[in-house]
Amino acid sequence: xxxxxxxxxxxxYMTGPTTAFVQVGQVQTLDAPGMKVGKRDVxxxxxxxxxxxxxxxxxxxxxxxxxxxxQDAGATLIQSRMTTPSTIIGGDTFKxxxxxxxxxxxxxxxxxxxTLKGGDVEGTWMADGAIQxxxxxxxxxxx
Numbered sequence: 001x002x003x004x005x006x007x008x009x010x011x012x013y014m015t016g017p018t019t020a021f022v023q024v025g026q027v028q029t030l031d032a033p034g035m036k037v038g039k040r041d042v043x044x045x046x047x048x049x050x051x052x053x054x055x056x057x058x059x060x061x062x063x064x065x066x067x068x069x070x071q072d073a074g075a076t077l078i079q080s081r082m083t084t085p086s087t088i089i090g091g092d093t094f095k096x097x098x099x100x101x102x103x104x105x106x107x108x109x110x111x112x113x114x115t116l117k118g119g120d121v122e123g124t125w126m127a128d129g130a131i132q133x134x135x136x137x138x139x140x141x142x143x
Contacts, residue, residue: 009099012064014092016077021095024074025066028126030096032105033137034060059133061112062094068116068125078129081111090134103140109133 010030013021038055069075086092091110098104113130 011097012066013095013097014074014078015088015094016073021093022074022077023072024078024129025069025072025127028065028067031063032096033062033107033131033133035137036060057136059107059109059135059137062107062109062131062133063113063129064131065126065128068118068127070125075127078111079114079127082114085110094131098140104138105140106138107133108135 010027012024012027012030014024016022036058038058039052040055041050042053043049043051066075081092088108090108093106093108096105109131111129112132113128115128116125117128118125
C-alpha cells in the first residue's frame with residue numbers, strides 16, 4: 001500500500017540567470033501541472049458510429065500562490081518574467097519538490113500571470129502566479 005504525501009512543505013523552484021535553481025517563495029497553494037490529451041475525428045463512410053483517435057498531450061497551466069518577499073531572489077526573478085520574458089528556448093525550467101521526498105514535477109514554461117495581493121494589517125503579502133508549460137512534464141514516479 002502506497003503512503004499518502006502531504007502538501008505542507010512542497011517548494012517551487014525555477015532556474016535563474018544561471019542553470020541553478022532558486023526557490024520562488026514559500027508556497028501556500030499549488031495546482032500541479034495537468035495534462036489533457038486531444039482527439040481527432042476519424043469517422044469515415046463505413047463507420048457505424050463516430051470514431052476518434054487521440055492526439056498529442058496538451059500541458060495545462062500551472063497555478064500557485066506564494067508568500068511574497070521582495071528580498072527573495074526567486075520572487076524577484078519570476079516577477080521580472082512578466083516584463084522580460086526568458087530568452088531560453090522553451091522558457092525557464094520549473095520544479096515542484098514534494099515534501100519529505102526527493103520526488104518532483106519538472107517542466108519548462110513561461111510565466112503567464114503574476115499578481116500581488118495582500119496588504120492586510122495582520123496579513124502577509126502574497127502573490128498569485130501561473131506558468132504555461134511549453135515542453136513535456138516530468139511526473140514523479142511511484143514506489
